[in-house]
Amino acid sequence: MTTTVPKVFAFHEFAGVAEAVADHVVSAQNSALSKGLKDKKGSSTSLNGSSGHDDKISVGRPSSGRSLSNTASRDSSTSSKKLKKDKEQRFKIALSGGSLIQVLHEGLLKRTDVQWEKWDVYFADERLVPFDSPESNYGLAKRKIFDQIDTEKYGTPNVYHIDERLINDPQECAEDYEKILIKGFAGRDSVKLPMFDLFLLGCAPDGHIASLFPNFQENLREKLAWVVSVENAPSGPANRISLTIPVICHSHRVTFVVEGATKAPVIKTIMERPEKGLPSSIVNEGAAGRVAWFVDDEALTDVFVTKKKYKFCCDTDE
Template sequence: MTTAVPLIYSFPEFSGVAEAVADLIVTAQNKALNKSHDEINNNNNNNNNNNSTTNLQDSTSIIISDNEIDHMDSISMSNSQSVSSQIRKKKKESNKRFKISISGGSLLNVLNEGLLNRDDIKWDKWDIYFADERLVPFDSIDSNFGQAKLKLFDKIPDKFGKPNIYPINQSLLNDPQECADDYEKTLIKGFASKDSVKLPMFDLILLGCAPDGHVASLFPNHETLRENYAWCVPVENAPSGQKNRISLSVPVICHAHMVAFVVEGTTKAPVLCTIMERPDKGLPASIINEKAAGRIAWFVDDDAISDVVGITKRRYKFTAQSNRN
């Protein structure tokens, strides 16, 4: 049994998984975009009090000395600085982004089902990165970006605005190392353009899990699982599927505010059993379960979890409000 027990939410049907995952995403979005909201409100109240005092002074006719004028100029400058500070804070608030990373495969069907019928998603505030990518042209059925564009991005109603999307550099498909390095530069620009940070911190990372146990493009017993410093790793000669890929590293995935696995179907039941009951096997998801303990949740259908024993399945509590279109 895994020593770090994650939250496991099980649903009888695919639609239940999709609805709960969408709720998790919107909750994470709102949390990311509303940080320090109370502090801003308090500052606005203080600023309103300052403005009320100034207006009272302006409406009163009095005789003051030169020293008092200097003092009043000082107060006026202080108020001006306070207003400037509020403007900067409001600008910072308006520039907040929801930073999410997604993988491909069946997860895209879940996102299509769960997200496109909601009206509480602030798409224009999203920065979407990819947890991994196969080094194929975007028009290939194997391209995570290409399939995400087809199944999700192109279907976002124009009235909601468009997210910022960060695919790989398509001109680097023949060089996994250079492609990984280039995508790491994209991450650095998005997360550390002004500050030095050890790792990017996504608000949410969404992952699937393949029947062979690979997560993103991190394969069982592959050397990439031992990478401790790089943000993005090249994968050459992958043991299954497309041979050349790139992937976020384990440290980056485990540094996110929240990591959610989305797994459905009977074909996933054996590997899910191994992940949960035999962490000593060192499957990528088991490693992430351990290293990101307390920030992991699994959204599965009953078929995928059918072989696992001794795991407490929880009832998902919906927290985001949504009006259906």
């Protein structure tokens, strides 16, 4: 494995991490939601001078004596389809659990520029426990984030979680969640991998990300599946599901959020010894150029890495 250095943004304390991560998330949101408009502007005129979108909509010749009426009808159809496309533009984000949820709770809920009603939220992994368990990623995110949103003002995100009835069957649960991903990302088209606008991850002291553990089973080598089952995990709840390395690396942006001195040893290995092949090092390499780390200074204790200053890009005032 070659040495790929991601962007590392360091902050003195937890509050700084939370504030910057929230800004980063909103920046990704805005980029995703404006992409459709940019695509339209970029493709509005084809090489022959006509509109590519209109060409697809106005196929066929108008009947004699009714060209103006048919043209108006086609214009109306075009506008309707454009409005529908704008309405359907979504921000697709994957979340892990643990301390990341608290970071998002602290940073996102106080902002006024989060367009919650346009979010499609998926989970990077899930522990196969009841949703009311403190170990449930969805349960924690629901209590800490989704239940705290002022839905009358900001709308409600679409949240895609596992089927709680399947927590006793890791393989079936993984297959079911993969079907949810296929429906959300593939639809009628055939796609090799889903493409999230933003994939948010933490990193545990033992080096696992999502529910992908170092040197455990064959999950780090999985190339085809979008979701895998994890049984007899080395730590925490034994049974889990997890999105795979190819899915993570296919995202537009991959962001790690890590804080605390207990994480410093593993961060040192990730940044200084990528040849060790920890899951995060694999992602740093596989998604090179699209990876950012947001960490506090304690997590970088004795770690040799170039720190960058985060530039805030989103205005929190309406």
